[in-house]
Amino acid sequence: MSTTTNHPVEQVGGATAKYVDERLGSNKFLGRNLGKVFPDHWSFMLGEIALYSFVVVLLTGTFLTFFYDPSMVEVVYNGSYVPLKGIEMSKAYASSLDISFEVRGGLLIRQMHHWSALIFVAAIAVHMFRVFFTGAFRKPREFNWLVGVALTALALAAGFTGYSLPDDLLSGTGLQIIRGILQSIPLIGTWAAFLVFGGEFPGTDVIPRLYAAHILLIPGLILALITVHLMMVWTQKHSQFPGPGRTNNNVVGYPLLPVYMAKAGGFFFIVFGIIALIGGLVTVNPIWVFGPYMPDQVSAGTQPDWYIGWLDGALRLMPNWESVIAGFTISWNVLIPSVVIPGILFTGLALYPFLEAWATGDKREHNLLERPRNAPVRTGIGIAAITFYGILWIGGGNDVIATLFNMSFNVLSWTLRITLIIGPPIAFLITKRICLGLQRKDREKLLHGYESGRVLRLPHGEFIEVHQPLNYKELAVISSKEDMHVLPAPVKTDADGVRNPNYRIDQLRHKLSSFFLRDNIERPTDAEIAAGQAHASHSAALEAPLYEYEELDQDPVGHGGVLHHPGMSETNREQIEQRQ
């Protein structure tokens, strides 16, 4: 560390660093990492939104634990909110009301906590989309993807356990639904429900148990997994978008100290600030309006928080199938939407990187991100999945939509049911075709330059559109496409007549590979690209004489810009004169 200054802060800093280094060897780490380069793109900040909103959740949540009482024992409310005065309610609800009305800043912190939980899950979702659509989950980042899927599930659990804690009419109804779902599980359902709730519903045990999960188990797991997640990003280095100077073997961006620290740190304060602003300006979860939870009361328009909406929608749209086999009841109408569909979704998410790698035979390390158009099937699958999720999500609010737009929810539900089945495949096909179209456009740009929109009339009368060569940025990005080829079809027996024992699997793999890759547009070779760009420069150079013309201080005799060519007539009049 150079110390060419007498600034006392730097002297103390240097001394501290030495003190710590003598005990931990930290200067080695600092030396290597203070200049660590991070690529800069706004979409890389989505994960940061999740991280920072989680920090806000922790800070505000800790404050709330000092006031909240997770008890279902009934008390009579004696606080300042008049419409509930003298009403019997659980201590959990009463303490939540006290936080909102008696503790100064309590409502602000409670609302910040709830808003940042909503934002946390949203940021995770958008971050996951970015990672998926750019192929950032490919080798070497598959483990990080799995950690991310686990974090998604934990975030949902954290949110659900959290908003059930105030024991209000809205969230308590959600707990009642959970009890119904647990009960529907074959074989063990009744026992599962009774164990979780400590007996019948609602009992007096479930809120304290949710509390333990919400403040200890789940945040502990989330913190541990976030640490693992960030450590992997640190050691593997962040992936980057293709561009000038960027290769698969480098990172181009800004150093940790000072630029990245300032930007990331600044972004933390911006996220924190915006959450504080909306915590103060916009109401969220007004539990005093819903009233305390009673198992025989319910409000119209009962919905869970947005990130659970898709599960509620699945429950609403599911047909009412139930079977009784040998006297035992299997409630498909509950199991499929609440256990099977989320199970398939999360399993699919977790397995996708491995499935895609197996299907494409791609074992290379990828540090450059892929443009979504260059992986049409992956992009199509992603959009189809989002469509499926989105329709379920809309279904979760079907009665609110019906009230708002004056329609019948019966009609809406049927429409959504049909759309749920036909929507995703249609979305897949449309997305794939759009991607392929964009790939064709890219190929044209590489081979012919881009259409400048300027039309040139050549001396012999031909009209051409001037193509310009791509600028270096675009060229770097478009030519980053990787060519991937369909895996070869297996042979049943080889040249010596020996049967292939893996024929079935190999055949499946070939089919899958074909599904993923067969329609991809071939990337032109580097030589072809160079030739194409040169050709485009030529075409652009055709315009050069025009500019020369303009520079000459001559009146080109008003020919409308037509270039002269030896032997060519100059005007119509001249031509007529010539003939005569």
Added chain:
Amino acid sequence: MKFLSARRRNPFVAALLLVGALGAVGVTFSVVSNIQPAQASLGTQTQVEEGKKLYLEGCSSCHGIDAQGATNGPTLLGVGAAAVHFQVSTGRMPLAAPGAQATAKEAIYNEEEVAAMSAYISSLAPGPAIPTSEELDYESADIAAGGVLFRINCAQCHQAAGQGGALTQGKYAPNLMQSTPQEIYEAMVSGPQSMPVFSNDTLPIKDKQAVTAYIMALQEAPSPGGLSLGRIGPVAEGLFMWVVVFAAFIGAAVWIGIKAR
């Protein structure tokens, strides 16, 4: 005949014709508009007669000549003055068009006309009466008790904050934020359309006053946490978060990434 045609170009004739035409229109209008009687205070007998006239004109085509019901409208025998006042003064009746639900709109009849029609219908068969001002007085009612009753009897259709809710086949329970105490009482006691009937035996007047007090408190309630987003719950909150807040975050992220000039 010759007298008139000889003077047809007389300038005074034009003026006379104009005055005559205006007068004719005016007289016709006042005759026609006087068909609806404006006075209602000549005793109940006249009121019932007036009500019957109004009924026959505006209601009998759907509800039958003797209010016994017809294909398009249920019987009005026994619905009581309260039902008539509720339906007509909120403009729900007459129906604008046959549909799933009668919507509240601009009332066609004025208060006196409504009173007359109510008197007529209640003269045919006994039913819930229009509430007196003592019955409507909710000032001394217990708001908290009203809240409990509201959540037991009303929230499942009208939503916990009275914002309204969806019923089957496009019907709905309306938003209560503009309802007057009289409308609330009359609706409870007459059970309009899909709404069940909460008679004074099942829900005593004291309890009705408490419910009304609670609804009035909901109408006047401040929003302690800030902008209320309609008080319809997580759907609005999620939408706001995605559309406004997340857009702000993306905007900030893009701003951070853009190179400074």
Added chain:
Amino acid sequence: MSELAPGAGKNEDLDSNGHPTAPAKLGYSPVAEIPHQLRVTDTDPKAARRAERQVAAMFILSMVFIMLSLVAYVMIDKYTVVYIPVLGVVGASNVALGFTFGIAVLLIGAGAIQWAKKLMPDVEVVQERHDLVSEKEDDNLALANYERGKDESGFARYKIIRRTLLGAMALFPIPMVVVLRDLWVTPPGENPTEILSTTMWAKGIRIVSDGTYLPVRPEDLPVGGLVSALPEGLLEVQKEEHNLNARGKAAIILVRMDPDQIRSQQGEGWDYNGILAYSKICTHVGCPIALYEQRTHHLLCPCHQSTFDLADSGAVIFGPAARNMPQLPISVDAEGYLVATQDFAVPVGPSFWERERA
């Protein structure tokens, strides 16, 4: 207009603005091939000073807002409401604290980012990635140590030790799971199926109105009426058991329709002169239902829109519920109050595995 930043790609230590051009020995270097565009603050020292003042102003403003937030905390009464345009009538303390604190924190962030964007070098630098895969020597060392460990422990050699160790390790977590059995301390002789299949209702138990807890006479209930009801004695049971479990199962609704309109019921004569009693707990996943459309006799659950026809044995006519709403048979007692004549014939609420065998 693009020009290379002075010094980019060259081995000079400082550029014209005094920014170090990150010599290679620091682990990264500027990317020479990328043309670098200078910012206003790079070329114009006045602009740079203006930017510095701008950043400082944001930090100062942030401090001012923090002071304001402290003032708001102390001075604004927590119960005051105030009218603010767009927001409506809102809690003053909440708005003031959120606004001042939020702006203050936001300004710190904005200031830091402006500092980075305008004043810190925006020269893109490149750092090489190192191979993640370990060197061959490390691979060999790992393998060698593993082999040594395997050898020295004898793990492969001592088959009995290996197998019994596996057995012990497999078994030891079991008590940690078993001990969760008493998450529900089961009263002796009870099991979930029986508990789910019985409610407080029995022959002769009076029906009382929820909220008032007064018994109901048939003549109180008009045609088209709806009463949310509970069994008499529920409040005592709740006090004894210190929970709301009994209420959750026993909640019912009473509706009255014209007897001619009852097309079918779940039992002969289970109604009383057109008054029907049905469970209030939805058979889908258990939400309470009291949304009764009196003209169509449809009962609608707000949670997932299951719709039941109470004039037709509570049959499901729309939505995800699979079973009829259970009906409670009623009659009147000697004093003329409505009573149940027996408990429900089927378990109320959501389905479960052993439901048909209850």
